[in-house]
Amino acid sequence: MKYIKTYIAIFSVLLFSSCNDFLEVDQTGKSTIPVFFSDMDGVRAALPGAYSSVYKYYGEEFVLYPDVAADMLDLNAVGDNSMIAQYNYDSNPDQEITAVGGIWTDAYEALVNVNNILYYYPSLVEAYPKSEDELRIIKAEALFLRALIHFDLVRVYAQPYNYTTDASHIGIPVLLKTPGSDDDVPRSTVKETYTQILKDLKESETLFADNLSGESTYYASKNAVYGLLARTYLYMENWAEAVQYSSLAIASTPLSEGQEYLDMFLKVPTKDESLFKLNGKLKNPEIIKFYNLQSPSGYASDKLMGLLNENPDDIRFQLLELNTLNNLSGTLKYVKKDMPTAEKYYNIIVLRTSEMYLIRAEANNNLNIIDVAIDDIKTLLARNYQKDVGDISISENTKAEVARLIDKERAKELAFEGHRLYDLTRTKQDMIRNDNTTSSVKEVLYPSHKFILPIPQKEMDVNTAMIQNEGY
Incomplete structure (x- = not known):
């Protein structure tokens, strides 16, 4: 991956500086990286940088894309909108600076930073045996981040796990170490990609040992590993493991209720239902501009509003704000109102307990344990409708109805959090928007090559082992 390998030494990410010529940095990095990781101060500085590099791609196109390309969000087509190509299913490999190239570049850049930590881990343990416990947790966090980045990339650039019966279709380049300048790294299959994701997560789980949570959910922990394992097994349709790990996550972190639930998004609480979130202190991500309340680029579609309107007491209405000038309902999940600039804090929640209930319900339903699946849905509805569980009645009682x-419920609960397109494709549904959508594309039938983004052309040009996605 010659294009990717140009990020081999981007300490602009690790040290929060910048550089204009990555190829130039490559030469400098060959000497600076070993020096940087030669002591504990270096790896301690590298870890926050690795988290920051993950925040970078989450705060830009990555979280936006799955909602923009799905059926629960409409786009304001007036003015300059960087996501318009994905909204209209008009992505092409030459779109280097928007979603196509932006997600690829930023995510692999983050991956290189994480792999540097893992590469120098053995030498640091040897040099600093008294810091072995600290280094063990650092490695566990890095393995979690590496699994998360691979999982994110394979969802964007490859068809879902169940696209073929054995997941043998083409996936992404699995990057476990920084490639040399002459190395061309091919794409692994989706099965191979998921196998590595699970390997990293299981090792991370072991390394965390009894350390269930770190200083805060801004850091990876065993609870975060449980959450990502539950989500990964859900996508693999390994229902029993999905139940096991979602149950562990639920046991570790209770649901947020009432105002605490709203404050999870609207404020910066010290404790909430998040299993893992990215620290947005003093950040100004693109996602904030996209969902600004005065003139949002993306807003709730009539299809989403129709679902929410089924119960006017739904607490999730309070996470939307209607702009009376344009009659658009924008999300409050990222826009912190009335927050002083000096306290600007745009956190991005990656994993949370509400999703774990939905994962467990889906997995149990597919295991034909329908009553247990319904119980989990009742728990969420009780929270969202602000009622007691005993007051919630669900008429659905067959596997298909509960599905x-x-x-x-996933569409309502996880709206604007970057899930919807993947929920459609992994469950093999068509993408069908409401008739008054502002998009030129009202439906995309499953299966379709359009459900994944192309590999950026710049990568294709310099990496002879790279294969372009079908249809591009």
Whole structure:
């Protein structure tokens, strides 16, 4: 991956500086990276930088894309909108600076930074045996981040795990070490990619040992590993493991209720239902501009509003704000109102307990344990409708009906959090928007090559082992 390897030494990410010529940095990095990782201060500085590099791609196109390309969000087509190509399913490999190239570049840049930590781990343990416990946790965090980045990339640039019966279709380049300048790294299969994700997560789980949570959910922990394992097994349709790990996550972190639930998004609480979130202190991500309340680029579609309107007491209405000038309902999940600039804090929640209930419900439903699946949905509805669980009645009682109910609840609960397109594709649904959508594309039928982004052309040009996605 010659294009990717140019990020081999981007300490602009690790040290929060910048550089204009990555190829130039490559030569400098060959000497500076070993020096940087030669002591504990270096690796301690590298870890926050690795988290920051993950925040970078989450705060830009990565979280936006799955909602923009799905059916629960409409786009304001007036003015300059960087996501318009994905909204209209008009992505092409030459779009280097928007979603196509932006997600690829930023995510692999983050991956290189994480791999540097893992590469120098053995020499640091040897040099600093008294710091072995600290280094063990650092390695566990880095392995979690590496698994997360690979999982994110394979969802964007490869068809879902169940696209073929054995997941043998083409995936992404699995990067476990920084390639040399002459190395061309091919794409692994989706099965191979998921196998590595699970390997990293299981090792991370072991290394965390009894350390269930770190200083805060801004850091990876065993609870975060449980959450990502639950989500990964859900996508693999390994229902029993999905139940196991979602249950562990639920046991570790209770649901947020009432105002605490709203404050999870609207404020910066010290404790909430998040299993892992990215620290947005003093950040100004693109996602904030996209969802600004005065003139949002993206807003709730009539299809989403129709689902929410089924119960006017739904607490999630309070996470939307209607702009009376344009009659658009924008999300408050990222826009912190009335927050002083000096306290600007745009956190991005990656994993949270509400999703774990939905994962467990879906997995149990597919295991034909329908009553247990319904119980989990009742728990979420009780929280969202601000009622007691005993007051919640669900008429759906067949596997197919409960599956549709879970899909509907995922659409409402996880709206604007970067899930919807993947929920459609992994469950093999068509993408069908409401008739008054502002997009030129009202439906995309499953399966379709359009459900994944192309590999950036710059990568294709310099990496002879790279294969372009079908249809591009």
